Amino acid sequence: MAGVKNCAVIGPGGQGGNWADRLHKHKECKLVAVCDINEGRAKQVAARNGNCNVYTDVNQLLEKERLDFVVIATPHYLHAPFTILAAEHDVNVLCEKPMAINLQQCDEMIIAARKNAVKLGFGFQHRFELSHQYAYDAARGAKGDLGSLGRVTDFQMQAKHYRSGTYYLTSSQVDPRTGVAPGQWRGRWQTEGAGILINQAVHDLDVFQYVVGPFKALSAHAATIAKEHALIEVEDTVAVSFTTQGGAVGTMMFSSSNKNTPANFYRVSGETGYVEVRNNMVTADTRYKNEEDWEVPFQHPPRHNLLENFIDAIDKDVDPLIPPEEARKSIELIRAILKSVQEERTIYFPVKDTIAYPTLHNLSRDNPLKPEDMGF
Numbered sequence: 001m002a003g004v005k006n007c008a009v010i011g012p013g014g015q016g017g018n019w020a021d022r023l024h025k026h027k028e029c030k031l032v033a034v035c036d037i038n039e040g041r042a043k044q045v046a047a048r049n050g051n052c053n054v055y056t057d058v059n060q061l062l063e064k065e066r067l068d069f070v071v072i073a074t075p076h077y078l079h080a081p082f083t084i085l086a087a088e089h090d091v092n093v094l095c096e097k098p099m100a101i102n103l104q105q106c107d108e109m110i111i112a113a114r115k116n117a118v119k120l121g122f123g124f125q126h127r128f129e130l131s132h133q134y135a136y137d138a139a140r141g142a143k144g145d146l147g148s149l150g151r152v153t154d155f156q157m158q159a160k161h162y163r164s165g166t167y168y169l170t171s172s173q174v175d176p177r178t179g180v181a182p183g184q185w186r187g188r189w190q191t192e193g194a195g196i197l198i199n200q201a202v203h204d205l206d207v208f209q210y211v212v213g214p215f216k217a218l219s220a221h222a223a224t225i226a227k228e229h230a231l232i233e234v235e236d237t238v239a240v241s242f243t244t245q246g247g248a249v250g251t252m253m254f255s256s257s258n259k260n261t262p263a264n265f266y267r268v269s270g271e272t273g274y275v276e277v278r279n280n281m282v283t284a285d286t287r288y289k290n291e292e293d294w295e296v297p298f299q300h301p302p303r304h305n306l307l308e309n310f311i312d313a314i315d316k317d318v319d320p321l322i323p324p325e326e327a328r329k330s331i332e333l334i335r336a337i338l339k340s341v342q343e344e345r346t347i348y349f350p351v352k353d354t355i356a357y358p359t360l361h362n363l364s365r366d367n368p369l370k371p372e373d374m375g376f
């Protein structure tokens with residue numbers, strides 16, 4: 001199926017607008033349409049991208065255009081239904097992260113993609129950064145087993161991504177046709193699916209589970225703590241402890257509450273060394289190990305980015321780098337964390353996704369705040 005691909009963007013808001021610009025410029029793609037419930041925004045994006053066609057209804061887009069693939073960049077709660085709809089129209093899907101908001105939705109997406117034999121990729125661009133591949137190889141050695149650093153003893157990750165109260169409360173509006181209560185989509189269980197975990201830290205979780213997984217069990221605490229997050233439902237601060245199937249232990253910290261923090265990092269420690277990724281830089285102390293025992297990728301392979309990997313997957317009829325079964329793992333982790341918080345107990349993998357959403361302790365609701373406390 002090599003050749004120029006007809007494509008469209010569903011939800012050309014912030015990130016979807018970037019996708020439209022990128023696809024319009026790409027010589028292997030032809031952006032034929034954008035689709036958004038906000039028609040004015042869709043027209044603006046179309047105008048700067050070759051005056052492509054504009055739709056406000058995904059069904060019409062899929063009925064009327066002959067598409068090779070769509071990019072889905074809508075709010076999270078629509079990733080699953082729109083992926084399934086596109087798959088049923090035999091259209092390949094590059095869906096933004098997170099995969100979906102729960103495991104039932106992930107499974108429906110996997111079935112729809114496999115049944116209709118369409119490619120399904122995800123917006124996990126950090127997986128293409130060489131620092132993570134280096135950490136993976138350093139930790140796992142040439143054989144791909146954790147153990148290159150001696151017996152692996154522990155893991156640590158810190159993922160802090162500050163978001164203001166305004167970020168949540170001024171996000172775009174939900175689609176009134178989808179039956180969810182009106183209002184903005186971020187900061188709500190039903191439409192965002194979680195807070196820091198599913199929106200920002202899902203990138204960190206995807207990389208971390210790749211480098212250190214698979215997980216055996218975890219136990220978590222979460223709350224909504226920052227004053228300026230008083231009016232959101234979802235978590236802004238999370239602490240997790242876990243064990244892996246390999247027998248090591250670890251901790252993870254997540255927060256969207258801290259305006260000033262030290263750099264994010266993760267570290268894999270073994271009896272004879274460690275490897276750490278901080279600010280996309282790798283440091284390692286493996287003085288007890290020979291470099292040649294590692295498969296270290298010193299150079300980017302050609303076409304090493306999310307979009308070109310997806311185009312290649314269509315052309316070569318293979319899975320993209322992060323197929324849906326792999327993208328599901330970060331949602332399984334998130335759902336395990338939320339379930340542990342709700343049920344106040346250790347959760348074992350594979351996770352039975354039985355909860356809807358947790359009722360979190362929101363510190364600001366104990367002592368109602370004034371608007372100025374919330375950053376307005």
Ligand SMILES: NC(=O)c1ccc[n+]([C@@H]2O[C@H](COP(=O)([O-])OP(=O)(O)OC[C@H]3O[C@@H](n4cnc5c(N)ncnc54)[C@H](O)[C@@H]3O)[C@@H](O)[C@H]2O)c1
Nearest residue numbers: 011013014015016035036037038073074096097123172175
């Ligand atoms: N990969 C990354 O690093 C990255 C970065 C930013 C955002 N994202 C992801 O991109 C997605 C969009 O995020 P955003 O910040 O651009 O949000 P946004 O609110 O700015 O844009 C979402 C767009 O979807 C539109 N929309 C809503 N319902 C629709 C429907 N039924 N049909 C068509 N369009 C509809 C909205 O009107 C809006 O224009 C999210 O999944 C987010 O997590 C990924």
